[in-house]
Amino acid sequence: MRVLAIESSCDESAVAVLDEQRGLLAHELWSQVDLHRLYGGVVPELASRDHVKRLMPLVASALQVAGTSGRELDGIAYTAGPGLAGALLTGAALARALAYGWRLPALGIHHLEGHLLAPLLETPAPTFPHLALLVSGGHTMLIEARALGDYRLLGETRDDAAGEAFDKSAKLLGLPYPGGPQLAALAEFGREGVVRLPRPMLDRPGYEFSFSGLKTAVLLACRAQPLDEQRRADIARGVQDAIVDVLCTKTLQALATTGQRSLVVAGGVGANLSLRARLGAAVAARGGQVFFPRREFCTDNAAMIAMAGLLRLRAGECGGSDLAVRARWPLEELRPPRAASH
Ligand code: KG4
Numbered sequence: 585m586r587v588l589a590i591e592s593s594c595d596e597s598a599v600a601v602l603d604e605q606r607g608l609l610a611h612e613l614w615s616q617v618d619l620h621r622l623y624g625g626v627v628p629e630l631a632s633r634d635h636v637k638r639l640m641p642l643v644a645s646a647l648q649v650a651g652t653s654g655r656e657l658d659g660i661a662y663t664a665g666p667g668l669a670g671a672l673l674t675g676a677a678l679a680r681a682l683a684y685g686w687r688l689p690a691l692g693i694h695h696l697e698g699h700l701l702a703p704l705l706e707t708p709a710p711t712f713p714h715l716a717l718l719v720s721g722g723h724t725m726l727i728e729a730r731a732l733g734d735y736r737l738l739g740e741t742r743d744d745a746a747g748e749a750f751d752k753s754a755k756l757l758g759l760p761y762p763g764g765p766q767l768a769a770l771a772e773f774g775r776e777g778v779v780r781l782p783r784p785m786l787d788r789p790g791y792e793f794s795f796s797g798l799k800t801a802v803l804l805a806c807r808a809q810p811l812d813e814q815r816r817a818d819i820a821r822g823v824q825d826a827i828v829d830v831l832c833t834k835t836l837q838a839l840a841t842t843g844q845r846s847l848v849v850a851g852g853v854g855a856n857l858s859l860r861a862r863l864g865a866a867v868a869a870r871g872g873q874v875f876f877p878r879r880e881f882c883t884d885n886a887a888m889i890a891m892a893g894l895l896r897l898r899a900g901e902c903g904g905s906d907l908a909v910r911a912r913w914p915l916e917e918l919r920p921p922r923a924a925s926h
């Protein structure tokens with residue numbers, strides 16, 4: 585079985601070809617970061633227009649790199665939500681048009697299911713059930729993944745997502761958009777414990793997160809004294825340590841309570857090396873195993889959408905003819921393949 589996948593939910597245009605036997609044959613990505621940098625964040629209309637320009641050439645080059653053609657495919661998977669409605673529509677329209685022309689099934693994939701399944705592109709791959717920490721620019725969730733399409737949300741953020749906290753703190757430190765990776769790089773030069781920021785929600789039971797207070801704490805830390813290079817690095821280190829500390833503590837609690845031994849870490853913040861090191865060591869110490877996607881597949885990509893599409897197609901899902909996309913789409917509404925309605 586061979587699947588072409590298209591991802592266009594936000595500011596990356598991506599296309600991949602995944603083969604059941606031979607693995608990932610191609611993954612192409614165009615990042616719109618330079619386009620949006622000027623505005624300090626993603627401008628939805630510009631994102632849609634750029635997807636329209638980039639997606640078709642990416643499909644052509646992915647097919648060429650994979651050495652395959654439309655006739656050799658078994659289906660097309662595309663991100664149907666959640667995300668920016670206009671951006672999602674560009675990918676959905678292209679996927680549906682290609683599927684119509686090539687007489688293939690087209691499957692609308694949930695973006696977060698894609699993130700959750702990204703570690704399945706690696707060896708060894710996790711099996712179900714497992715605990716998943718999903719940390720991206722829009723989401724911070726602890727999920728019990730019981731089977732494909734069967735996800736129980738244990739807790740999520742009440743306000744800002746972990747990635748958003750990285751990005752907003754980075755902005756306060758004067759770092760260019762998108763700030764997460766830049767803040768992480770600056771934190772390398774920061775000293776541990778010099779700037780200690782609050783660890784919200786750690787004093788409470790349960791798996792809710794809250795990161796919106798971090799902005800104020802960072803703002804105050806920036807004002808406290810002249811903001812030289814060392815001070816900025818110390819603040820960056822303080823931000824990263826606070827976020828990583830909260831994520832690790834809650835995740836370890838969830839592993840203990842659910843009795844799960846395997847942990848999947850997914851989403852853009854999963855690329856953070858400090859988070860990977862801390863979680864890796866802590867879970868190994870309790871005899872468990874952590875599965876990370878390779879770093880390029882933590883952030884948005886089409887390989888993860890292809891994986892979700894392949895698994896669902898293989899399980900008998902055939903997709904409808906619905907072009908609709910969902911800007912909001914709660915993960916718990918997903919169903920295992922055969923019962924899926926989307
Ligand atoms: O999953 P993703 O690409 O897009 C969403 O679906 O949101 O995640 C993007 C988020 C951004 O907030 C970005 O700053 C953050 O992931 N991020 C990082 C790192 N790489 C990406 N945050 C901290 N450290 C990193 N190395």
Ligand code: ZN
Pocket residue numbers: 695699720851852883884
């Ligand atoms: Zn994402």
